[in-house]
Amino acid sequence: MVYSFIMKIKELSETLKISKDAIRLYERMGLLIDITQPHKENSYKEYGVSNIERINVIKYSQSLGFSLKECKHIIDSLMDGTLNQAEKQELIELKMKEIDQKILSLKKTRTLLEEALKKTCEQ
Amino acid sequence: MVYSFIMKIKELSETLKISKDAIRLYERMGLLIDITQPHKENSYKEYGVSNIERINVIKYSQSLGFSLKECKHIIDSLMDGTLNQAEKQELIELKMKEIDQKILSLKKTRTLLEEALKKTCEQ
DNA sequence: TTGAACCATTGACCATGGTCTATAGTTTTA
DNA sequence: TAAAACTATAGACCATGGTCAATGGTTCAA
Numbered sequence: 325m326v327y328s329f330i331m332k333i334k335e336l337s338e339t340l341k342i343s344k345d346a347i348r349l350y351e352r353m354g355l356l357i358d359i360t361q362p363h364k365e366n367s368y369k370e371y372g373v374s375n376i377e378r379i380n381v382i383k384y385s386q387s388l389g390f391s392l393k394e395c396k397h398i399i400d401s402l403m404d405g406t407l408n409q410a411e412k413q414e415l416i417e418l419k420m421k422e423i424d425q426k427i428l429s430l431k432k433t434r435t436l437l438e439e440a441l442k443k444t445c446e447q
Numbered sequence: 448m449v450y451s452f453i454m455k456i457k458e459l460s461e462t463l464k465i466s467k468d469a470i471r472l473y474e475r476m477g478l479l480i481d482i483t484q485p486h487k488e489n490s491y492k493e494y495g496v497s498n499i500e501r502i503n504v505i506k507y508s509q510s511l512g513f514s515l516k517e518c519k520h521i522i523d524s525l526m527d528g529t530l531n532q533a534e535k536q537e538l539i540e541l542k543m544k545e546i547d548q549k550i551l552s553l554k555k556t557r558t559l560l561e562e563a564l565k566k567t568c569e570q
Numbered sequence: 571t572t573g574a575a576c577c578a579t580t581g582a583c584c585a586t587g588g589t590c591t592a593t594a595g596t597t598t599t600a
Numbered sequence: 601t602a603a604a605a606c607t608a609t610a611g612a613c614c615a616t617g618g619t620c621a622a623t624g625g626t627t628c629a630a
Contacts, residue, residue: 334606345589348608366595366608388563389556392587412567420560423553430550433512437543440511444535457576468619471578489578489625515617 330360330370340379347371347379355382355396357403389419453483453493463502470494470502478505478519480526512542 337344350356356379358372378399385395398415401407407415460467473479479502481495501522508518521538524530530538 332607343589344607346587349588361608363596368596368607386587387556388559391585409567409570413564416560416564416567420557420564423557423560427550427553427557430546430553433510434543434546434550436511437539437546441536441539441543444532444539447532455577466619467577469617472618484578486626491577491626509617514615 329373331373332368333371336371336375339376342379342383350379350382350392353392353396355379355392355399388416389423452496454496455491456494459494459498462499465502465506473502473505473515476515476519478502478515478522511539512546 331339333344333347337347340347347356351359356371356375358374360370360372361367362370381399381402382392382395385398386392390398398407401411454462456467456470460470463470470479474482479494479498481497483493483495484490485493504522504525505515505518508521509515513521521530524534
């Protein structure tokens with residue numbers, strides 16, 4: 325590699341330890357920016373280093389339970405400055421409610437399983 | 448309808464309050480039995496009433512978190528008597544562990560969200 | 571016998587986050 | 601200049617539990 329602000333997909337994927345296909349998926353979904361294709365169609369693309377930060381934001385957002393579609397919204401808003409503190413909080417709190425709902429549902433299932441286990445033991 | 452031990456798909460679906468398509472799906476997956484097609488291909492099928500109980504077992508198993516593929520195993524074993532008490536217990540305990548794992552994972556996500564919220568408030 | 575209501579069968583589609591393959595073009599190294 | 605290594609692009613595929621649509625055949629009541 326050459327010290328530069330652009331890299332080819334292989335270098336980006338090795339830097340971030342994700343697959344090239346994942347990068348291409350993010351690209352197709354509009355999550356990346358600063359991608360150039362010098363000559364013509366089918367020629368190798370160059371990815372600006374800003375995408376490293378972007379993909380780290382994606383990974384972090386995913387770890388918080390956000391889908392890629394939601395990541396897109398988050399990143400876009402972050403970048404154009406329309407995601408202020410209040411809106412960040414709101415997004416997080418909404419996702420927390422979703423998570424809580426899922427936990428609740430699983431706990432109900434667990435209770436049913438416990439009851440089923442009891443019944444089985446009584447037989 | 449006529450009092451009988453067989454019914455057509457519409458009656459079965461109305462009795463159980465599930466869609467005809469769902470019934471057909473269960474059938475394709477081998478979860479139902481006692482289905483006859485009198486004359487030839489494409490003629491109306493008759494569903495034995497034993498399928499009412501079967502589908503109730505499916506619904507109950509689903510409420511316990513079992514997939515349809517797992518339901519098939521459960522029903523088959525129930526019917527041919529190879530699902531004894533010990534094995535039932537084992538199935539339930541295994542599923543409980545799965546559920547617990549999912550709950551744990553969601554709780555971790557929730558913790559991350561809480562931390563993210565704190566950070567947002569500190570700004 | 572004809573129309574209404576019903577049915578069987580097949581296959582596509584939904585979301586999710588990728589992975590994998592095939593085909594063909596590009597860049598780089600020897 | 602040729603081979604090796606890399607890439608782009610498009611599309612199929614995975615699991616899940618159904619739903620929906622299209623086509624064409626069946627059953628039943630009038």
